[in-house]
Amino acid sequence: MLNIEYNETSFEDLLKNFARQIKGRVTGNLIQLPADVGEGTVWQITLHNQIQLLLYDFTPKESLVLQRKKSNKDYYVLRFDDVAAVQENHESKSSVFFTHTRQSSFYMATPGIHICGVNFLFDKECLNAFFANDEAGANIQKYMDLKMTGPYNFEMMDAEYSRLLHELLNAGDEKKYEGLIVMNRAMLLMERFFTRFFKKITATPLSIKISSDEIARLRLVEHELIKDFTAEPPTIPILARLAAMSPSKLKQTFKEIYGLPVYQYYQKHRMNKAKAMLLSKNYSEHEVAEELGFANRSNFIKAFHKSFGQTPEPMSVAS
Amino acid sequence: MTEISNTDDNYVDLIHTVARIFGTVVRDNTVAVPENYGTGYLWARNLPDGLSVMVCNILFNEDMLLNHIPSNGRQYFILQFNESLDDNEPAKQKQTGEHGFNMQQNVVLLTNSLMHSGFFVPAKVRTLCVKIIFEKNYLLNFMEGDVLDEFLSSYFSLLLKNGKVEPVDADYRQLMTELARLKTDHPLSTSFIQNRALMLIEKFILKFMAKLQTNTHAFKLKDDEISRLIKVESLLVKDYSGAPPTISSLSRTAAMSPTKLKKDFKALYGLPVYEYFQKNRMMRAKQLLLEGKYAIKEIGMMVGYTNLGHFAASFKKEFGTLPSEMNTANNLSQYSRHETAEDKLAN
Numbered sequence: 297m298l299n300i301e302y303n304e305t306s307f308e309d310l311l312k313n314f315a316r317q318i319k320g321r322v323t324g325n326l327i328q329l330p331a332d333v334g335e336g337t338v339w340q341i342t343l344h345n346q347i348q349l350l351l352y353d354f355t356p357k358e359s360l361v362l363q364r365k366k367s368n369k370d371y372y373v374l375r376f377d378d379v380a381a382v383q384e385n386h387e388s389k390s391s392v393f394f395t396h397t398r399q400s401s402f403y404m405a406t407p408g409i410h411i412c413g414v415n416f417l418f419d420k421e422c423l424n425a426f427f428a429n430d431e432a433g434a435n436i437q438k439y440m441d442l443k444m445t446g447p448y449n450f451e452m453m454d455a456e457y458s459r460l461l462h463e464l465l466n467a468g469d470e471k472k473y474e475g476l477i478v479m480n481r482a483m484l485l486m487e488r489f490f491t492r493f494f495k496k497i498t499a500t501p502l503s504i505k506i507s508s509d510e511i512a513r514l515r516l517v518e519h520e521l522i523k524d525f526t527a528e529p530p531t532i533p534i535l536a537r538l539a540a541m542s543p544s545k546l547k548q549t550f551k552e553i554y555g556l557p558v559y560q561y562y563q564k565h566r567m568n569k570a571k572a573m574l575l576s577k578n579y580s581e582h583e584v585a586e587e588l589g590f591a592n593r594s595n596f597i598k599a600f601h602k603s604f605g606q607t608p609e610p611m612s613v614a615s
Numbered sequence: 616m617t618e619i620s621n622t623d624d625n626y627v628d629l630i631h632t633v634a635r636i637f638g639t640v641v642r643d644n645t646v647a648v649p650e651n652y653g654t655g656y657l658w659a660r661n662l663p664d665g666l667s668v669m670v671c672n673i674l675f676n677e678d679m680l681l682n683h684i685p686s687n688g689r690q691y692f693i694l695q696f697n698e699s700l701d702d703n704e705p706a707k708q709k710q711t712g713e714h715g716f717n718m719q720q721n722v723v724l725l726t727n728s729l730m731h732s733g734f735f736v737p738a739k740v741r742t743l744c745v746k747i748i749f750e751k752n753y754l755l756n757f758m759e760g761d762v763l764d765e766f767l768s769s770y771f772s773l774l775l776k777n778g779k780v781e782p783v784d785a786d787y788r789q790l791m792t793e794l795a796r797l798k799t800d801h802p803l804s805t806s807f808i809q810n811r812a813l814m815l816i817e818k819f820i821l822k823f824m825a826k827l828q829t830n831t832h833a834f835k836l837k838d839d840e841i842s843r844l845i846k847v848e849s850l851l852v853k854d855y856s857g858a859p860p861t862i863s864s865l866s867r868t869a870a871m872s873p874t875k876l877k878k879d880f881k882a883l884y885g886l887p888v889y890e891y892f893q894k895n896r897m898m899r900a901k902q903l904l905l906e907g908k909y910a911i912k913e914i915g916m917m918v919g920y921t922n923l924g925h926f927a928a929s930f931k932k933e934f935g936t937l938p939s940e941m942n943t944a945n946n947l948s949q950y951s952r953h954e955t956a957e958d959k960l961a962n
Contacts (some may be wrong), residue, residue: 344756374654375855429663432802455936472824476817487806494802 298333298358299577301367305397307340307348307417314338318351329354336410343479346422347486353412353465354366360405361575364397370420371397374489376461390453392489396441402572412465416486426486432494439497441515448496448555451489460485506549513539514553517546521558522565525588529562567603570596574608580609616678617652622686624728625748626669633681645798648673655741662809665691667748670794674741680958681734691728691750693806696818697721698783700741723781723819725770745791747812754764754816761947766820769827779818781836782845784884785852785895789902790815822885824926833882843869844883847876851888855896855918860889897933900926905939911938 300317304310309324315322318333326339336354342348364373373396379389395401406409418426427433451457464481467474506514517539520530534557536543551557556564566588573584585596600608619636623629627644634646645658655673662668683693698721720733726732727904736742773780785792790811803806826833836844850860860868865888866876880888898917903914915926915938930938 338933393665426806427803429805430803455934455941458936459934470821472762473758473817473821475759476754476813479757480813480817483806483810483813487803487810489805491801491807498802 297361297364297577299361299575301363301365301576303397305367305369305371305419307342307350307415310350311338311340320487329356331357333357334360336412341478343482346418347426347482348417348481349478349536350415350417351413351465355410356405356407358407361402362405363402363572363576364400365401367397369397371417372418372420372423373397373401374416374418374486375413376415376453376457377403377411378458378461380410381535390458392453392457393428394489394493400569400572402537404574404575414461414482414485415463427490436490436494436497439461440493448493451492455487457485460488464533466552494500506552510539510541510549511553513541514546514550517550518554518561521562525566525569526586527589529559532558563599566601567600570600570608571604584608616680618680618682620682620684624686624688624691625661625667626746627661627667629669630657630659642680645714646930648675652676660805660808662805662812664753665689665748665750666809666812667896668794668808668812669744670791670797671742671744672795672962673736673744673797675736675738675880677738679736679738681736683732684735685729685731689728689750690770690855692721692750693727693732693746693748694725694747694819695734695744696723696783696787696815697734697742697744698788698791699737700743721783721849723783723787725774725819726879743791743795745815747815749812749816754859758814770823777834777838781819782841782848782883784848785891785898786818786822787815790818790901791870803876825885826882832878836879836883840871841883843871844876844880847880848884848891851892852895855899859889859892859921882894893929897930901941902928904938914938 298318299312302310302313311322311325311327314320315327318327318330320327320330320333325341326337329336329338334354334356336352338350338352338354341349341351372394374392374394376392377390408461423437424433425435453461460481464478464485467477467481470477517535520535520538530538532543532546536546539546541549547558550561554561570584570588571585573579574581579587581596582593585593588596589598590596597607600606617636619633621628621629621632623632630644630646631641634641637646637652638651639646643658644660645656648655648657655671655677657669657671657673658665659669682731717898724732729827732894736745751763751767756906770780794808794811797804797807847865850865862873862876866873869876877888880891884891886894900914903909904911909917912927914921915923920926920927920929925938927937930936
């Protein structure tokens, strides 16, 4: 298994980092994967509006775990992955996913399975420019950070996304017009994602009125809740004081905004962190359980199984 | 005949000029054509980076000529797509002056701000038109200067020599229709318009250059032959519910031998006659599917299939996905709450 960690907010730097870790070489804006890692390419393009694209099209030879470490910089990542199905009739992992660099994320590519896709990377300023001329833009941005969860920031890779993605990846076939084709496909992908994102956030209007001040306080609560997993989570009364709300109001508004009840939300993030730590191979199962505040191993295994339908062992064993 | 002359260098100003002449007002960037002039609408939007887009779907009671008079202001290009939606014989050409270009047929035309161009809409003919103003500097953000210059100089030298160069085909028509059907409350309408305008520019450049490199035959066709082929194309895609017209009936329409028709059609539209028909009808099916108003079976029948399995197989062949796999549940039909200018027209 090859485990690659990164936190770059420049795809140019990221490409160099990849090349170092897989012992490959950057030629121009492109890495050809070394034969022992897999077959295919990873390349990078920056559009004139400063939106960065990382494109990839390869079949790994061994398991490849890509882990984005938290970064203090405020960037957004919109990724489109088209993954070949393992077998006929088997659901593929193709998806569209929107996240930001303040969150860690990981991705695992399976040996022998072809994967291609694009990651968009842009900061707030870029996004402001993208939305500048549409009224809905302000609305999307207001709720965006809160809706980076659940059904909102995730989409199925449908035929239309897939068509645009493949036209983008194959833009190099028309060398002279590559820039124009890339720009148009990239903008169409973003337009489509954010149009649907907007539709989703407005189709499920908040059933209770929440002021933007309250939203800001809930954000504090959320931050406090998942800041540190080694200790017991803060109690509802403590969080309620932090939010300057009654406990029942806190519970109600938290669920409305984050899509899950307070402690379920806590547990989900805790187990996701466990999974990421295990996959990084830098921690033993025991260390992970301890880091995440589990009193004993069997509780941890039970909780892990409940979240992911499997025990932690297979993830920590090197392949 | 009504004649409107203007020197406006963007379409928002232009529709204000038109509204004044019609004695009406601009509402939501849209002018509804008053009854005494005809029916239909024109809408316009000015976008960042000097882009300006106008979409018209109009039917005038009498001949209308919109004259663009060059001014000494900024320099820009105008790309326009024009399609008459009735199958009446095109009205007699009106001369629009030296270096004037007549837009009454289903053609795509690129001109620059220094050229005098006339937009002629004959009486009683429904016309769909998309016009895009763009600046060269904007395209230089994503194109090499020499590539763009090569395109512009080849195009303009052919335009001055041949007149008509590019017909409206299925790809253009799809983007034109998407623009015409834009809902007024689309959340990202600026992006939507800008992206479609740029796609139209991209298609235009790539199609032209592909023709220039691979089949110069298209450029040897006479103006008159192109007109007849445009007529053939419009008959071919007019109605999918029945069998397509035969080559022999099309060749009578075109007043050409079947062999010449097949050869010239392919040169002009890039595909053999029936492949072109098939591609168009599948695009139509996809569009209907995405509208989310019809069942797959209904759509199959609307595009002329009696066997649903055949329809699904043809669809998959064209788009690599089954009609049932298109993500229609999540489409944007929600935005139909508000009427589009198109809907208003229908009522």
